[in-house]
Structure formats: C-alpha cells, structure tokens
Amino acid sequence: MKSGIILCGGQSRRMGRDKGSLIIKDKPMIKYILSTLNNEIDEAIIVLNDSERIDRYKKFINPDDYSYDVKFVEDKIKNKGPISGILTGLENISSQHAIVFPCDSPNMTKGTIQTLFNEISDEYQAIVPYHDPKNKLKTSEPLHSIYDKSIIPLINELILNDSLHIKGIIEKIETKFVLIDNKKILKKEFENLNRPEDLKIFD
Numbered sequence: 571m572k573s574g575i576i577l578c579g580g581q582s583r584r585m586g587r588d589k590g591s592l593i594i595k596d597k598p599m600i601k602y603i604l605s606t607l608n609n610e611i612d613e614a615i616i617v618l619n620d621s622e623r624i625d626r627y628k629k630f631i632n633p634d635d636y637s638y639d640v641k642f643v644e645d646k647i648k649n650k651g652p653i654s655g656i657l658t659g660l661e662n663i664s665s666q667h668a669i670v671f672p673c674d675s676p677n678m679t680k681g682t683i684q685t686l687f688n689e690i691s692d693e694y695q696a697i698v699p700y701h702d703p704k705n706k707l708k709t710s711e712p713l714h715s716i717y718d719k720s721i722i723p724l725i726n727e728l729i730l731n732d733s734l735h736i737k738g739i740i741e742k743i744e745t746k747f748v749l750i751d752n753k754k755i756l757k758k759e760f761e762n763l764n765r766p767e768d769l770k771i772f773d
Contacts, residue, residue, distance in 0.1 A: 572611040572687060573668035574638075575659030576603060577652050577713065578627070579619035579645045590673035591626065598630055602676035605636075610683045611669070613639040615662045617655040620644060651734050652713055657725045660717060667718045675714065677759045685754045686716050695721050695743040699750050701757070706747045711760050712736035 578590040578600060590600040600616075607614060614636070618624045624642045633640035646658040656670055669686060671678060682699075689697045697716040701709035713736060721743055728738055750757055 571613070571665040573663040573665040574607050574611040574614045575656065575663070575668045575670045576600065576614060576616045576673055577655040577659070577670065578623070578673040579617055579652070579655045588623070591630065594676060599676055600627075600631070600673040603671050603673065603678055604631070604640075606678050606680055607683070608637045610680055610687075611638050613641065613664060615659045615668070616640065616642050617645060617658050618642060619648065647729055650729055653725060653729060653734050653736055653739070656717060656736070656739075657722065657729065660719050660722055660725075663719070667716055669716045670713060672713050672762065674762050675760065677756075677761055678714070679756065679759060682714075682755045682759055686748065689746050689748055690716060691746075693744060694718075694746040696740050696745045698740055698745055698747055699755055699760070700747045701750050703749065707737055707741055710737060710740065710747065711750070712740055714760060715740075 591598045594602070604614065616627065616631070618627060621644055624644060628642060631640065641662065643658055643662050645654050646661065647654040652672070659668060659670065667690060669683060686697050686699070695718040699711045699714055700706045701711075721739060724742060725739060728734070748755065750760070
C-alpha cells in the first residue's frame, strides 16, 4: 500500500491568502498535486491547521474524483510548521511510509513520484531528493520526500524541544538521498509558489 501526505497547514503570509485553495487556471492549486497522485497511491492524508479550513477544503475537493482514498485531518500540534504536519500525516496513514508534498508544488510529476517510491527499502527511513552532490543535506528537499512511520518518536522529541527544522530530522535518521538530475527528476518540480509574483509562471 502507498500513502501520500499533503501539507496545507501553512499561514501563507507571503502569498497573503490560503495557497491550497488559490485558483490557478480555473482550479485550486492543491488539485494539481492531487491529480498527479492519481493511480500512484492508495490513500492521501490532507493535513490542515484547523477544522474551519477542513470544512472549506471539503467543499471543493470531491474524493470521488480520485483513484485513492482521501482523508482530511487537523494538525495535531498547532503553530509548529510543516514538521507537525508530517507528524500528523504519519500518524494517520495506513501504510508504513508516505510520500510528502506541500500543497503549493503544482509542477510535480508522476515520474518523480515513481522514482522516489522505487528507492524505498528496509534500510532507509527517508528518501530525500537533493540538488548539489557537494552538499546533499543543505540542498535537500525534505518537503518533497518519503518518510517511514518509525521516525514518529523522533519528530515528537524534536517538537518538544522546539527544534522545528525539517532537515533536523533527516540528518538524524537513515536517509537515502536521490539526485535531482533534471532527467528522471526535474528541477522545476520543486518550485514553490510563495508570493503573488510567483504565479506568473501560469500566465
């Protein structure tokens, strides 16, 4: 079984409005990644920061539109950033591991999803793409990665100590780094839409 976690709990301060529900070419941004995940996973956990946002997303996301089960969950620990969203997602998946994406990465492809899933083995607790072989950790993309449920206690400990950087997880566990080679995995897939001016790529 394959699981996916979509992080939608951010405050979107730089964008000035909720990014997942932001309309891009006639559909909410989150729907781009949801569509890409069709036939690639068996379930998706959409993590949102409060019940009000969950209710809002349920109005425009129809689970019947997708080949996998869709579940909406609320952040377990508030105001702790994406590390809390990953924790919440991992605690709600049915499989042993999940691929994680932010809701503002509409350029992700099925090829990258397949490439990352193919790297899963019992040897590793995370599969993480990176840009520069000279500094894998610094140039890694931990919000576009696969994580094993075995790291849940570590995440709880990090949050308890207010150590909230995602890279603090992957440097403490058995991580398989996968090069973003612009062939199997494209650099443009990791372009986040954080500010209004970033939306020009859709013009």
